[in-house]
Amino acid sequence: MSIICLGIEGTAHSFGAGVVSSDGHVLSNIWDMFSPEEGGIHPREASRHHSDIGPSVIRNAMEEASINNKDIDLVAFSRGPGLGPCLRTTATIARTLSLRLDVPLIGVNHCVAHIEIGCLESGFKDPVTVYVSGGNTQIIAYAGKRYRTFGETLDIAIGNMLDTFGREVGMRFPAGPQIEREASNATNYHQLPYSVKGMDLSYSGMLTAANRLVSEGVSLADACFSVQETAFGMLAEIAERAIAHTKKKELLLTGGVARNNRLTDILSGVAKRHNAAFHRVTPPLAGDQGAMIAWTGILQHEAGDRLSVADSSILPKWRTDEQDIVWRRS
Amino acid sequence: MEPWNIGAESIIYRLEQWGRIILLKHRPQKPYLLKDIDEFLRTSRTSRECKMLTVARNLGVPTPMVYWIDVHNHSIAMECLQGKQLKQLVAELAADRLQKITREFGKLIGLLHRGGMVHGDPTTSNVIVNPRGNIWLVDFGLAEMNATVEMKGVDLHLMRRAFETTHWDFEAILWSAALDGYRTIHAEETEQVLSRVEEIRERGRYH
Ligand SMILES: Nc1ncnc2c1ncn2[C@@H]1O[C@H](COP(=O)(O)OP(=O)(O)OP(=O)(O)O)[C@@H](O)[C@H]1O
Numbered sequence: 143m144s145i146i147c148l149g150i151e152g153t154a155h156s157f158g159a160g161v162v163s164s165d166g167h168v169l170s171n172i173w174d175m176f177s178p179e180e181g182g183i184h185p186r187e188a189s190r191h192h193s194d195i196g197p198s199v200i201r202n203a204m205e206e207a208s209i210n211n212k213d214i215d216l217v218a219f220s221r222g223p224g225l226g227p228c229l230r231t232t233a234t235i236a237r238t239l240s241l242r243l244d245v246p247l248i249g250v251n252h253c254v255a256h257i258e259i260g261c262l263e264s265g266f267k268d269p270v271t272v273y274v275s276g277g278n279t280q281i282i283a284y285a286g287k288r289y290r291t292f293g294e295t296l297d298i299a300i301g302n303m304l305d306t307f308g309r310e311v312g313m314r315f316p317a318g319p320q321i322e323r324e325a326s327n328a329t330n331y332h333q334l335p336y337s338v339k340g341m342d343l344s345y346s347g348m349l350t351a352a353n354r355l356v357s358e359g360v361s362l363a364d365a366c367f368s369v370q371e372t373a374f375g376m377l378a379e380i381a382e383r384a385i386a387h388t389k390k391k392e393l394l395l396t397g398g399v400a401r402n403n404r405l406t407d408i409l410s411g412v413a414k415r416h417n418a419a420f421h422r423v424t425p426p427l428a429g430d431q432g433a434m435i436a437w438t439g440i441l442q443h444e445a446g447d448r449l450s451v452a453d454s455s456i457l458p459k460w461r462t463d464e465q466d467i468v469w470r471r472s
Numbered sequence: 473m474e475p476w477n478i479g480a481e482s483i484i485y486r487l488e489q490w491g492r493i494i495l496l497k498h499r500p501q502k503p504y505l506l507k508d509i510d511e512f513l514r515t516s517r518t519s520r521e522c523k524m525l526t527v528a529r530n531l532g533v534p535t536p537m538v539y540w541i542d543v544h545n546h547s548i549a550m551e552c553l554q555g556k557q558l559k560q561l562v563a564e565l566a567a568d569r570l571q572k573i574t575r576e577f578g579k580l581i582g583l584l585h586r587g588g589m590v591h592g593d594p595t596t597s598n599v600i601v602n603p604r605g606n607i608w609l610v611d612f613g614l615a616e617m618n619a620t621v622e623m624k625g626v627d628l629h630l631m632r633r634a635f636e637t638t639h640w641d642f643e644a645i646l647w648s649a650a651l652d653g654y655r656t657i658h659a660e661e662t663e664q665v666l667s668r669v670e671e672i673r674e675r676g677r678y679h
Contacts, residue, residue, distance in 0.1 A: 283637075285637060285638070285640065286640040290636065291633075291637070292633075292637050296626060296675065331506060331508045331509075333508070336512075336513070339592060339614065339626050339627075340593040340594070340595065340614065340633075340634075341630070341633075342630065371505075371506040375506065375509045378502075378504065378505065379480065379481075382481075383480035383481075383593075385480075386478065386480040387480075387595070387638075408505065410504075411504025411505075412504060415502070416478070463636075
Protein backbone atom coordinates (compact mmCIF):
# COMPACT_ATOMS: atom_id res chain seq x y z
CA MET A 143 0.00 0.00 0.00
CA SER A 144 1.11 3.48 -0.76
CA ILE A 145 2.13 5.75 2.09
CA ILE A 146 1.95 9.53 2.21
CA CYS A 147 4.70 11.87 3.29
CA LEU A 148 4.52 15.53 4.17
CA GLY A 149 7.82 17.21 3.32
CA ILE A 150 8.91 20.54 4.71
CA GLU A 151 11.66 22.63 3.17
CA GLY A 152 13.21 25.75 4.69
CA THR A 153 16.96 25.97 4.27
CA ALA A 154 17.18 29.52 2.93
CA HIS A 155 14.74 32.13 1.64
CA SER A 156 11.93 29.76 0.61
CA PHE A 157 9.56 27.87 2.83
CA GLY A 158 7.70 25.01 1.22
CA ALA A 159 5.45 22.09 2.02
CA GLY A 160 4.72 19.20 -0.32
CA VAL A 161 2.72 16.02 -0.16
CA VAL A 162 4.00 13.00 -2.05
CA SER A 163 2.87 9.37 -2.15
CA SER A 164 5.25 6.44 -2.13
CA ASP A 165 4.17 5.48 -5.66
CA GLY A 166 5.78 8.71 -6.81
CA HIS A 167 2.86 11.10 -7.18
CA VAL A 168 3.29 14.71 -6.16
CA LEU A 169 -0.11 15.52 -4.65
CA SER A 170 0.74 19.10 -3.78
CA ASN A 171 3.70 21.41 -3.60
CA ILE A 172 3.26 24.89 -2.14
CA TRP A 173 5.95 27.39 -1.34
CA ASP A 174 6.43 30.97 -0.40
CA MET A 175 9.57 32.94 -1.01
CA PHE A 176 10.84 35.59 1.35
CA SER A 177 11.78 38.46 -0.91
CA PRO A 178 13.18 41.48 0.92
CA GLU A 179 12.72 44.88 -0.69
CA GLU A 180 16.46 45.23 -1.11
CA GLY A 181 19.68 43.39 -0.39
CA GLY A 182 20.23 39.67 -0.06
CA ILE A 183 18.78 37.27 2.45
CA HIS A 184 18.98 38.08 6.13
CA PRO A 185 18.90 34.70 7.90
CA ARG A 186 16.90 35.95 10.87
CA GLU A 187 14.30 37.78 8.84
CA ALA A 188 13.93 34.75 6.60
CA SER A 189 13.41 32.48 9.59
CA ARG A 190 10.77 34.84 10.94
CA HIS A 191 9.08 34.67 7.57
CA HIS A 192 9.14 30.87 7.79
CA SER A 193 7.55 30.77 11.23
CA ASP A 194 4.94 33.35 10.20
CA ILE A 195 3.76 31.68 7.03
CA GLY A 196 4.79 28.06 7.77
CA PRO A 197 1.49 26.86 9.25
CA SER A 198 -0.61 28.29 6.44
CA VAL A 199 1.70 26.91 3.72
CA ILE A 200 1.38 23.47 5.30
CA ARG A 201 -2.39 23.81 5.59
CA ASN A 202 -2.64 24.82 1.92
CA ALA A 203 -0.47 21.90 0.85
CA MET A 204 -2.71 19.47 2.73
CA GLU A 205 -5.87 21.02 1.35
CA GLU A 206 -4.60 20.91 -2.19
CA ALA A 207 -3.64 17.26 -1.74
CA SER A 208 -7.08 16.64 -0.23
CA ILE A 209 -5.69 14.97 2.84
CA ASN A 210 -6.10 15.53 6.53
CA ASN A 211 -3.91 14.81 9.53
CA LYS A 212 -4.66 11.12 9.75
CA ASP A 213 -3.58 10.50 6.13
CA ILE A 214 -0.01 11.54 6.84
CA ASP A 215 2.26 8.56 7.46
CA LEU A 216 5.56 10.41 7.62
CA VAL A 217 6.99 13.88 8.18
CA ALA A 218 10.25 14.75 6.42
CA PHE A 219 12.17 18.00 6.78
CA SER A 220 15.23 19.67 5.31
CA ARG A 221 17.85 19.09 7.99
CA GLY A 222 20.67 20.86 6.16
CA PRO A 223 22.74 22.29 4.69
CA GLY A 224 21.50 25.83 5.03
CA LEU A 225 21.16 28.91 7.17
CA GLY A 226 21.02 28.09 10.88
CA PRO A 227 18.02 30.20 11.87
CA CYS A 228 15.95 28.98 8.90
CA LEU A 229 16.83 25.35 9.53
CA ARG A 230 15.92 25.66 13.22
CA THR A 231 12.48 27.08 12.50
CA THR A 232 11.77 24.40 9.91
CA ALA A 233 12.98 21.61 12.19
CA THR A 234 10.82 22.86 15.06
CA ILE A 235 7.71 22.81 12.87
CA ALA A 236 8.54 19.30 11.63
CA ARG A 237 9.23 17.88 15.11
CA THR A 238 6.01 19.32 16.46
CA LEU A 239 4.02 17.78 13.63
CA SER A 240 5.68 14.41 13.95
CA LEU A 241 4.97 14.29 17.69
CA ARG A 242 1.42 15.53 17.36
CA LEU A 243 0.52 13.17 14.51
CA ASP A 244 2.59 10.38 16.07
CA VAL A 245 4.35 9.52 12.79
CA PRO A 246 8.07 8.99 12.07
CA LEU A 247 10.33 11.95 11.44
CA ILE A 248 12.92 11.87 8.63
CA GLY A 249 15.81 14.30 8.22
CA VAL A 250 16.65 14.95 4.57
CA ASN A 251 19.74 16.43 2.97
CA HIS A 252 18.62 19.36 0.81
CA CYS A 253 21.10 18.72 -2.02
CA VAL A 254 20.33 15.01 -2.13
CA ALA A 255 16.62 15.88 -2.33
CA HIS A 256 17.19 18.04 -5.42
CA ILE A 257 18.78 15.06 -7.15
CA GLU A 258 16.16 12.52 -6.10
CA ILE A 259 13.17 14.58 -7.20
CA GLY A 260 14.97 15.20 -10.50
CA CYS A 261 15.42 11.44 -10.91
CA LEU A 262 11.75 10.88 -10.13
CA GLU A 263 10.68 13.39 -12.76
CA SER A 264 13.12 12.29 -15.47
CA GLY A 265 13.24 8.58 -14.79
CA PHE A 266 17.04 8.85 -14.70
CA LYS A 267 18.82 6.11 -12.81
CA ASP A 268 22.33 7.44 -12.37
CA PRO A 269 22.90 10.97 -13.64
CA VAL A 270 25.60 13.57 -13.36
CA THR A 271 23.66 16.39 -11.71
CA VAL A 272 24.34 20.07 -12.26
CA TYR A 273 22.79 21.79 -9.26
CA VAL A 274 22.71 25.54 -9.66
CA SER A 275 20.91 27.92 -7.35
CA GLY A 276 21.36 31.06 -5.28
CA GLY A 277 23.54 29.30 -2.74
CA ASN A 278 24.89 26.29 -4.64
CA THR A 279 26.92 25.46 -7.71
CA GLN A 280 27.77 21.77 -7.64
CA ILE A 281 28.40 18.92 -10.02
CA ILE A 282 27.31 15.77 -8.22
CA ALA A 283 27.31 12.09 -9.13
CA TYR A 284 26.76 8.83 -7.34
CA ALA A 285 29.81 6.72 -6.54
CA GLY A 286 30.44 4.20 -3.79
CA LYS A 287 27.23 4.58 -1.74
CA ARG A 288 27.37 8.37 -1.73
CA TYR A 289 26.49 11.33 -3.88
CA ARG A 290 29.87 12.92 -4.35
CA THR A 291 30.63 16.47 -5.27
CA PHE A 292 32.94 16.24 -8.25
CA GLY A 293 33.08 19.95 -8.78
CA GLU A 294 31.84 23.14 -7.22
CA THR A 295 32.43 26.84 -6.97
CA LEU A 296 35.53 27.97 -5.13
CA ASP A 297 33.89 31.24 -4.11
CA ILE A 298 30.36 32.41 -4.87
CA ALA A 299 27.43 30.44 -6.26
CA ILE A 300 26.14 31.19 -9.74
CA GLY A 301 22.75 32.46 -8.55
CA ASN A 302 24.40 34.69 -6.02
CA MET A 303 26.73 36.01 -8.71
CA LEU A 304 23.79 36.80 -11.03
CA ASP A 305 21.81 38.48 -8.25
CA THR A 306 24.78 40.54 -7.11
CA PHE A 307 25.48 41.68 -10.64
CA GLY A 308 21.79 42.45 -11.09
CA ARG A 309 21.64 44.52 -7.93
CA GLU A 310 24.69 46.46 -9.06
CA VAL A 311 22.89 47.43 -12.29
CA GLY A 312 19.62 48.21 -10.55
CA MET A 313 17.60 45.03 -11.00
CA ARG A 314 15.25 43.53 -8.44
CA PHE A 315 16.01 40.31 -6.59
CA PRO A 316 16.11 37.69 -8.02
CA ALA A 317 17.81 39.13 -11.08
CA GLY A 318 18.30 35.94 -13.13
CA PRO A 319 15.17 36.23 -15.30
CA GLN A 320 15.78 39.88 -16.12
CA ILE A 321 19.42 39.20 -17.02
CA GLU A 322 18.24 36.48 -19.39
CA ARG A 323 15.75 38.84 -21.04
CA GLU A 324 18.31 41.62 -21.42
CA ALA A 325 20.88 39.23 -22.88
CA SER A 326 18.58 38.39 -25.78
CA ASN A 327 18.96 41.97 -27.07
CA ALA A 328 22.75 41.93 -27.11
CA THR A 329 24.90 42.69 -30.11
CA ASN A 330 28.43 42.16 -28.80
CA TYR A 331 30.36 39.86 -26.53
CA HIS A 332 32.90 41.43 -24.18
CA GLN A 333 35.52 39.13 -22.82
CA LEU A 334 35.33 38.40 -19.09
CA PRO A 335 37.71 36.39 -16.89
CA TYR A 336 37.11 32.70 -17.43
CA SER A 337 38.26 30.72 -14.42
CA VAL A 338 38.07 26.93 -14.38
CA LYS A 339 40.28 24.78 -12.16
CA GLY A 340 39.86 21.10 -12.89
CA MET A 341 36.20 20.46 -12.05
CA ASP A 342 35.91 23.61 -9.96
CA LEU A 343 35.27 27.16 -11.05
CA SER A 344 35.36 30.64 -9.64
CA TYR A 345 32.97 33.50 -10.32
CA SER A 346 34.26 36.35 -8.20
CA GLY A 347 36.79 37.69 -10.73
CA MET A 348 34.20 37.58 -13.46
CA LEU A 349 31.70 39.44 -11.32
CA THR A 350 34.11 42.28 -10.60
CA ALA A 351 34.98 42.59 -14.28
CA ALA A 352 31.32 42.51 -15.31
CA ASN A 353 30.50 45.38 -12.99
CA ARG A 354 33.38 47.27 -14.51
CA LEU A 355 32.02 46.70 -18.03
CA VAL A 356 28.80 48.43 -17.07
CA SER A 357 30.53 51.34 -15.41
CA GLU A 358 32.66 51.75 -18.53
CA GLY A 359 29.51 52.26 -20.55
CA VAL A 360 28.97 48.87 -22.18
CA SER A 361 25.24 48.43 -22.81
CA LEU A 362 23.30 46.50 -20.23
CA ALA A 363 22.23 43.97 -22.83
CA ASP A 364 25.81 43.29 -23.90
CA ALA A 365 26.97 43.05 -20.30
CA CYS A 366 24.21 40.58 -19.41
CA PHE A 367 24.98 38.54 -22.50
CA SER A 368 28.69 38.45 -21.72
CA VAL A 369 28.00 37.42 -18.12
CA GLN A 370 25.72 34.58 -19.19
CA GLU A 371 27.96 33.23 -21.92
CA THR A 372 31.04 33.26 -19.71
CA ALA A 373 29.40 31.91 -16.56
CA PHE A 374 27.52 29.16 -18.39
CA GLY A 375 30.51 28.28 -20.53
CA MET A 376 32.55 27.63 -17.39
CA LEU A 377 29.77 25.53 -15.94
CA ALA A 378 29.49 23.54 -19.17
CA GLU A 379 33.18 22.81 -19.05
CA ILE A 380 33.16 21.37 -15.54
CA ALA A 381 29.97 19.42 -16.22
CA GLU A 382 31.59 18.03 -19.32
CA ARG A 383 34.72 17.11 -17.42
CA ALA A 384 32.58 15.25 -14.88
CA ILE A 385 30.76 13.33 -17.62
CA ALA A 386 33.98 12.42 -19.39
CA HIS A 387 35.46 11.34 -16.07
CA THR A 388 32.54 9.30 -14.70
CA LYS A 389 31.35 8.05 -18.10
CA LYS A 390 27.76 8.38 -16.95
CA LYS A 391 25.06 8.55 -19.59
CA GLU A 392 22.58 11.00 -18.06
CA LEU A 393 22.86 14.71 -17.33
CA LEU A 394 20.37 16.36 -14.99
CA LEU A 395 20.04 20.12 -14.60
CA THR A 396 18.33 21.36 -11.46
CA GLY A 397 18.10 24.24 -8.98
CA GLY A 398 16.63 27.70 -9.46
CA VAL A 399 19.08 28.70 -12.19
CA ALA A 400 17.89 25.70 -14.24
CA ARG A 401 15.09 27.99 -15.42
CA ASN A 402 17.54 29.72 -17.73
CA ASN A 403 17.00 28.65 -21.34
CA ARG A 404 20.47 29.52 -22.56
CA LEU A 405 22.06 27.41 -19.84
CA THR A 406 19.74 24.58 -20.79
CA ASP A 407 20.76 24.80 -24.45
CA ILE A 408 24.43 24.73 -23.59
CA LEU A 409 24.17 21.75 -21.26
CA SER A 410 22.00 19.78 -23.63
CA GLY A 411 24.76 20.34 -26.19
CA VAL A 412 27.27 18.93 -23.74
CA ALA A 413 25.10 15.87 -23.15
CA LYS A 414 24.69 15.30 -26.86
CA ARG A 415 28.43 15.35 -27.47
CA HIS A 416 28.83 12.54 -24.95
CA ASN A 417 25.76 10.57 -26.03
CA ALA A 418 24.11 11.23 -22.72
CA ALA A 419 20.42 11.82 -22.10
CA PHE A 420 19.56 15.29 -20.83
CA HIS A 421 16.80 16.55 -18.58
CA ARG A 422 16.07 19.95 -17.13
CA VAL A 423 13.93 19.66 -14.04
CA THR A 424 10.70 21.65 -14.50
CA PRO A 425 10.48 24.90 -12.52
CA PRO A 426 8.05 23.67 -9.83
CA LEU A 427 10.41 20.86 -8.90
CA ALA A 428 13.72 22.60 -9.61
CA GLY A 429 13.53 25.33 -6.97
CA ASP A 430 13.54 24.81 -3.23
CA GLN A 431 10.25 23.14 -2.33
CA GLY A 432 8.72 20.52 -0.07
CA ALA A 433 7.90 17.80 -2.61
CA MET A 434 11.58 16.94 -3.02
CA ILE A 435 11.93 16.60 0.75
CA ALA A 436 8.81 14.44 0.95
CA TRP A 437 9.95 12.14 -1.87
CA THR A 438 13.45 11.70 -0.46
CA GLY A 439 11.90 11.13 2.97
CA ILE A 440 9.92 8.25 1.48
CA LEU A 441 13.04 6.73 -0.09
CA GLN A 442 14.90 6.96 3.22
CA HIS A 443 11.97 5.56 5.18
CA GLU A 444 11.56 2.62 2.86
CA ALA A 445 15.26 1.85 3.24
CA GLY A 446 14.77 1.73 7.00
CA ASP A 447 16.18 5.13 7.93
CA ARG A 448 14.85 6.41 11.27
CA LEU A 449 15.45 9.58 13.24
CA SER A 450 14.30 10.19 16.79
CA VAL A 451 13.21 13.70 17.69
CA ALA A 452 15.95 13.77 20.32
CA ASP A 453 18.63 13.17 17.67
CA SER A 454 17.16 15.46 15.05
CA SER A 455 19.42 18.48 15.51
CA ILE A 456 19.96 20.53 12.37
CA LEU A 457 23.11 20.19 10.23
CA PRO A 458 23.90 23.61 8.69
CA LYS A 459 27.11 22.35 7.07
CA TRP A 460 25.88 18.92 6.06
CA ARG A 461 27.92 17.93 3.02
CA THR A 462 26.26 16.06 0.18
CA ASP A 463 28.72 13.19 0.53
CA GLU A 464 28.08 12.73 4.25
CA GLN A 465 24.72 11.09 3.67
CA ASP A 466 24.77 7.33 3.09
CA ILE A 467 22.52 6.72 0.12
CA VAL A 468 21.06 3.56 1.59
CA TRP A 469 18.18 3.36 -0.88
CA ARG A 470 20.36 3.00 -3.96
CA ARG A 471 21.87 -0.27 -5.07
CA SER A 472 25.24 -0.76 -6.79
CA MET B 473 40.53 8.00 -37.87
CA GLU B 474 39.00 6.39 -34.79
CA PRO B 475 39.35 8.47 -31.63
CA TRP B 476 41.29 6.76 -28.90
CA ASN B 477 39.74 8.86 -26.17
CA ILE B 478 37.04 11.52 -26.07
CA GLY B 479 37.78 13.82 -23.16
CA ALA B 480 36.12 16.93 -21.86
CA GLU B 481 38.16 19.21 -24.01
CA SER B 482 39.85 17.08 -26.55
CA ILE B 483 39.75 14.12 -28.85
CA ILE B 484 42.86 11.99 -28.78
CA TYR B 485 44.02 9.93 -31.74
CA ARG B 486 46.88 7.48 -31.88
CA LEU B 487 48.70 7.27 -35.14
CA GLU B 488 51.83 5.72 -36.47
CA GLN B 489 54.38 7.96 -38.03
CA TRP B 490 58.01 7.33 -38.81
CA GLY B 491 57.72 3.93 -37.23
CA ARG B 492 56.54 5.09 -33.87
CA ILE B 493 53.21 5.74 -32.24
CA ILE B 494 52.33 9.34 -31.69
CA LEU B 495 49.42 10.81 -29.86
CA LEU B 496 47.47 13.58 -31.52
CA LYS B 497 45.45 15.77 -29.17
CA HIS B 498 42.87 17.86 -30.97
CA ARG B 499 40.55 20.37 -29.34
CA PRO B 500 37.40 20.26 -31.47
CA GLN B 501 34.85 23.00 -31.84
CA LYS B 502 32.05 23.04 -29.29
CA PRO B 503 28.96 24.20 -31.14
CA TYR B 504 27.09 24.90 -27.92
CA LEU B 505 29.58 27.54 -26.74
CA LEU B 506 29.74 31.10 -27.93
CA LYS B 507 32.20 31.12 -30.83
CA ASP B 508 34.42 33.83 -29.32
CA ILE B 509 34.81 31.91 -26.07
CA ASP B 510 35.29 28.57 -27.78
CA GLU B 511 37.93 29.88 -30.15
CA PHE B 512 39.76 31.66 -27.35
CA LEU B 513 39.82 28.54 -25.16
CA ARG B 514 40.91 26.16 -27.90
CA THR B 515 43.71 28.40 -29.04
CA SER B 516 45.01 29.52 -25.67
CA ARG B 517 44.89 26.07 -24.14
CA THR B 518 46.63 24.44 -27.06
CA SER B 519 49.52 26.84 -27.00
CA ARG B 520 49.61 26.89 -23.23
CA GLU B 521 49.70 23.11 -23.03
CA CYS B 522 52.59 22.93 -25.46
CA LYS B 523 54.59 25.52 -23.55
CA MET B 524 53.82 24.11 -20.12
CA LEU B 525 54.82 20.56 -21.06
CA THR B 526 58.28 21.91 -21.74
CA VAL B 527 58.46 24.20 -18.72
CA ALA B 528 57.39 21.33 -16.48
CA ARG B 529 60.07 19.06 -17.90
CA ASN B 530 62.66 21.72 -17.21
CA LEU B 531 61.48 21.73 -13.60
CA GLY B 532 62.27 18.02 -13.40
CA VAL B 533 58.77 16.69 -14.01
CA PRO B 534 58.55 13.95 -16.64
CA THR B 535 56.08 14.89 -19.38
CA PRO B 536 55.50 13.58 -22.92
CA MET B 537 57.70 15.08 -25.60
CA VAL B 538 55.99 17.43 -28.03
CA TYR B 539 56.63 16.63 -31.70
CA TRP B 540 54.73 19.46 -33.26
CA ILE B 541 51.96 21.88 -32.60
CA ASP B 542 49.39 23.35 -34.96
CA VAL B 543 47.70 26.17 -33.07
CA HIS B 544 45.55 27.04 -36.05
CA ASN B 545 44.03 23.55 -35.98
CA HIS B 546 44.15 23.35 -32.20
CA SER B 547 46.31 20.23 -32.27
CA ILE B 548 49.39 18.93 -30.55
CA ALA B 549 51.30 15.82 -31.54
CA MET B 550 53.17 14.28 -28.66
CA GLU B 551 54.96 11.19 -27.52
CA CYS B 552 52.61 8.35 -26.63
CA LEU B 553 53.62 7.12 -23.21
CA GLN B 554 53.66 3.38 -22.68
CA GLY B 555 51.83 2.96 -19.42
CA LYS B 556 48.50 3.09 -17.68
CA GLN B 557 46.59 5.83 -15.94
CA LEU B 558 47.12 5.81 -12.20
CA LYS B 559 43.32 5.86 -12.00
CA GLN B 560 43.15 2.34 -13.42
CA LEU B 561 45.90 1.03 -11.17
CA VAL B 562 44.77 2.25 -7.76
CA ALA B 563 42.54 -0.71 -7.00
CA GLU B 564 44.95 -3.35 -8.26
CA LEU B 565 48.33 -2.24 -6.92
CA ALA B 566 49.75 -3.57 -3.67
CA ALA B 567 49.56 -0.99 -0.89
CA ASP B 568 53.29 -0.25 -0.70
CA ARG B 569 53.61 0.18 -4.45
CA LEU B 570 50.55 2.41 -4.54
CA GLN B 571 52.01 4.54 -1.77
CA LYS B 572 55.33 4.81 -3.50
CA ILE B 573 53.76 5.94 -6.76
CA THR B 574 51.42 8.38 -5.07
CA ARG B 575 54.33 9.84 -3.09
CA GLU B 576 56.05 10.39 -6.39
CA PHE B 577 52.90 12.07 -7.77
CA GLY B 578 52.92 14.42 -4.77
CA LYS B 579 56.59 15.10 -5.28
CA LEU B 580 56.08 16.04 -8.93
CA ILE B 581 53.33 18.47 -7.99
CA GLY B 582 55.73 19.85 -5.39
CA LEU B 583 58.35 20.38 -8.09
CA LEU B 584 55.87 22.24 -10.27
CA HIS B 585 54.80 24.42 -7.36
CA ARG B 586 58.37 25.21 -6.38
CA GLY B 587 58.88 26.34 -9.94
CA GLY B 588 55.86 28.62 -9.74
CA MET B 589 53.54 26.42 -11.78
CA VAL B 590 50.22 24.76 -10.98
CA HIS B 591 49.02 21.77 -12.98
CA GLY B 592 45.37 22.78 -12.98
CA ASP B 593 43.82 19.31 -13.18
CA PRO B 594 45.90 16.95 -11.01
CA THR B 595 43.67 13.89 -11.11
CA THR B 596 44.76 10.27 -11.23
CA SER B 597 43.75 10.10 -14.92
CA ASN B 598 46.49 12.55 -15.66
CA VAL B 599 49.25 10.45 -14.14
CA ILE B 600 50.72 7.78 -16.40
CA VAL B 601 52.61 4.90 -14.77
CA ASN B 602 54.74 2.39 -16.65
CA PRO B 603 55.38 -1.21 -15.55
CA ARG B 604 58.67 -0.21 -13.97
CA GLY B 605 56.92 2.35 -11.81
CA ASN B 606 58.13 5.45 -13.63
CA ILE B 607 55.54 8.19 -13.73
CA TRP B 608 54.68 11.11 -16.00
CA LEU B 609 52.19 13.96 -15.72
CA VAL B 610 50.02 14.79 -18.72
CA ASP B 611 47.26 17.24 -19.68
CA PHE B 612 48.74 20.68 -19.06
CA GLY B 613 45.99 22.67 -20.77
CA LEU B 614 44.89 24.23 -17.49
CA ALA B 615 48.40 24.78 -16.12
CA GLU B 616 49.41 28.27 -15.04
CA MET B 617 52.63 30.06 -14.19
CA ASN B 618 53.27 32.70 -11.51
CA ALA B 619 51.20 30.66 -9.11
CA THR B 620 50.20 32.21 -5.80
CA VAL B 621 49.73 30.35 -2.50
CA GLU B 622 46.01 30.33 -3.24
CA MET B 623 46.50 28.74 -6.67
CA LYS B 624 48.77 26.07 -5.24
CA GLY B 625 46.30 25.42 -2.44
CA VAL B 626 43.54 24.95 -5.01
CA ASP B 627 45.78 22.59 -7.00
CA LEU B 628 46.25 20.33 -3.96
CA HIS B 629 42.58 20.65 -3.09
CA LEU B 630 41.70 19.34 -6.56
CA MET B 631 44.07 16.43 -6.09
CA ARG B 632 42.50 15.51 -2.79
CA ARG B 633 39.00 15.76 -4.18
CA ALA B 634 39.95 13.49 -7.06
CA PHE B 635 41.04 10.90 -4.49
CA GLU B 636 37.80 11.38 -2.60
CA THR B 637 35.39 11.12 -5.52
CA THR B 638 37.14 8.42 -7.50
CA HIS B 639 39.06 6.32 -4.99
CA TRP B 640 36.94 6.69 -1.86
CA ASP B 641 38.24 3.49 -0.29
CA PHE B 642 41.83 4.66 -0.65
CA GLU B 643 41.43 8.35 0.00
CA ALA B 644 43.29 8.46 3.30
CA ILE B 645 46.28 6.44 2.05
CA LEU B 646 46.52 8.38 -1.19
CA TRP B 647 46.25 11.80 0.38
CA SER B 648 48.80 11.14 3.07
CA ALA B 649 51.24 9.59 0.59
CA ALA B 650 50.82 12.52 -1.78
CA LEU B 651 51.45 14.98 1.05
CA ASP B 652 54.54 13.04 2.13
CA GLY B 653 55.90 13.35 -1.37
CA TYR B 654 54.91 17.01 -1.64
CA ARG B 655 56.76 17.81 1.59
CA THR B 656 60.02 16.31 0.32
CA ILE B 657 60.29 19.28 -2.03
CA HIS B 658 61.26 22.11 0.20
CA ALA B 659 59.90 25.40 -0.94
CA GLU B 660 59.46 28.63 0.93
CA GLU B 661 55.70 28.46 0.87
CA THR B 662 55.07 24.77 1.48
CA GLU B 663 53.52 25.12 4.93
CA GLN B 664 51.41 28.10 3.88
CA VAL B 665 50.09 26.12 0.93
CA LEU B 666 49.23 23.15 3.12
CA SER B 667 47.24 25.21 5.57
CA ARG B 668 45.50 26.97 2.68
CA VAL B 669 44.24 23.62 1.40
CA GLU B 670 42.22 23.13 4.58
CA GLU B 671 40.81 26.61 4.31
CA ILE B 672 39.75 26.10 0.70
CA ARG B 673 38.04 22.85 1.57
CA GLU B 674 35.77 24.64 4.01
CA ARG B 675 35.08 27.59 1.76
CA GLY B 676 33.10 26.00 -1.04
CA ARG B 677 30.66 24.56 1.47
CA TYR B 678 27.33 26.10 2.26
CA HIS B 679 27.53 29.11 4.55
N1 LIG C 1 51.16 11.49 -24.03
C1 LIG C 1 50.29 10.63 -23.52
N2 LIG C 1 50.59 9.33 -23.46
C2 LIG C 1 49.73 8.44 -22.95
N3 LIG C 1 48.52 8.76 -22.49
C3 LIG C 1 48.14 10.04 -22.52
C4 LIG C 1 49.01 11.04 -23.04
N4 LIG C 1 48.38 12.22 -22.97
C5 LIG C 1 47.16 11.98 -22.43
N5 LIG C 1 47.00 10.67 -22.16
C6 LIG C 1 45.82 10.03 -21.56
O1 LIG C 1 44.63 10.49 -22.18
C7 LIG C 1 43.77 11.11 -21.26
C8 LIG C 1 43.08 12.30 -21.86
O2 LIG C 1 44.04 13.25 -22.23
P1 LIG C 1 43.96 14.73 -21.69
O3 LIG C 1 43.74 14.70 -20.22
O4 LIG C 1 45.13 15.46 -22.20
O5 LIG C 1 42.63 15.19 -22.43
P2 LIG C 1 41.56 16.26 -21.98
O6 LIG C 1 40.45 16.22 -22.95
O7 LIG C 1 42.26 17.53 -21.74
O8 LIG C 1 41.08 15.69 -20.62
P3 LIG C 1 40.12 16.42 -19.60
O9 LIG C 1 38.91 15.56 -19.64
O10 LIG C 1 40.85 16.29 -18.30
O11 LIG C 1 39.90 17.81 -20.04
C9 LIG C 1 44.68 11.50 -20.11
O12 LIG C 1 43.97 11.54 -18.90
C10 LIG C 1 45.72 10.42 -20.12
O13 LIG C 1 45.32 9.35 -19.33
